[in-house]
Amino acid sequence: MTDATPPGAITWQVADVVAAWAESSTARTLRLHLPEPWTYLPGQHVDVRLTAPDGYQAQRSYSIGSSPADEGSIELTIQRLADGEVSPYLCDVLEVGDQIELRGPIGGYFVWRGERPVLLVGGGSGLVPLMSILRHLRRTAPDAPVRMIASVRTPGDLLYSGELGDDARLIYTRAGPPGWAEPPRRLRPEDIAAAAFDEGPAYVCGPTGFVDRAADLLLAAGYPADQILTERFGPT
The missing domain is CATH 2.40.30.10 (Translation factors)
Incomplete structure (x- = not known):
């Protein structure tokens, strides 16, 4: 198949x-x-x-x-x-x-075929397919550069909290955990700049508004359009 x-x-x-x-x-x-x-x-x-x-x-x-x-x-x-x-x-x-x-x-578009380095940008449940990529990359190419940006409303909404590790930069849009240094906010250009690679694809998945914003920021950061792969979640 x-x-x-x-x-x-x-x-x-x-x-x-x-x-x-x-x-x-x-x-x-x-x-x-x-x-x-x-x-x-x-x-x-x-x-x-x-x-x-x-x-x-x-x-x-x-x-x-x-x-x-x-x-x-x-x-x-x-x-x-x-x-x-x-x-x-x-x-x-x-x-x-x-x-x-x-x-x-x-699905044959939003898939990882071994390209590296890899940037993963997820909002809410958009982390699910990105986690498949991250898990597989860790098992098959553990030395490959990978970074993730995970945006969620609150700590209770964060998926895979015990697995993300140092690969992930967390953003909370409504409330952070106790002692969290940053106030609730949206994805910013600085987040993309801190996580971006000079080459390789960026995978973006989440609600439509989040994906559109992330894709615009990636384009502004210099990512070629054909290296930004997106998948949107929304109401059926």
Whole structure:
């Protein structure tokens, strides 16, 4: 299967939930075992489909957060949306031992193919595909230069807080943790300047407004347009 395979050509399969944990105050990570494993690239996503007893179906796309080196399973981090059809079930109802339908991998643009150095810029749940890139880079090219800018509303909204380490520069837009030196703010040109490389791609993922602002700042900092890869999250 290639990374550009269209969704219509991909077969649905039933995956087992083998682990689940809270990733933040509003998000949950699911580890899924695939009965028919496939290879994928960091940055790709899957479709998840739920079917109600009356036959009604709801389908949503979720980025893969794990490294492709984790053979036989994938991890999805789901941000709970209060008015969502799928995320409340995945976050609050689904249990270890349950099964869900999914198909993938999907996407051939917002993927990491080994380029380096790498700048990752994420807002909110936009950190999920960036974490797949970061995890895979750490496992396959641990000496490769990588930097991340992570923008979230509050500390309780930060995903993967125990894994980001020194690679990440954190920005809080509403409230920082106790003793945080900076006031709440948006992404600034200085943040891009401090993290930018002289070459290599920048991957930007998050809400549309955040992505547009980050892309504009990267262009102003000298990044070529074809080296700025973006993916936007928004209401369905």
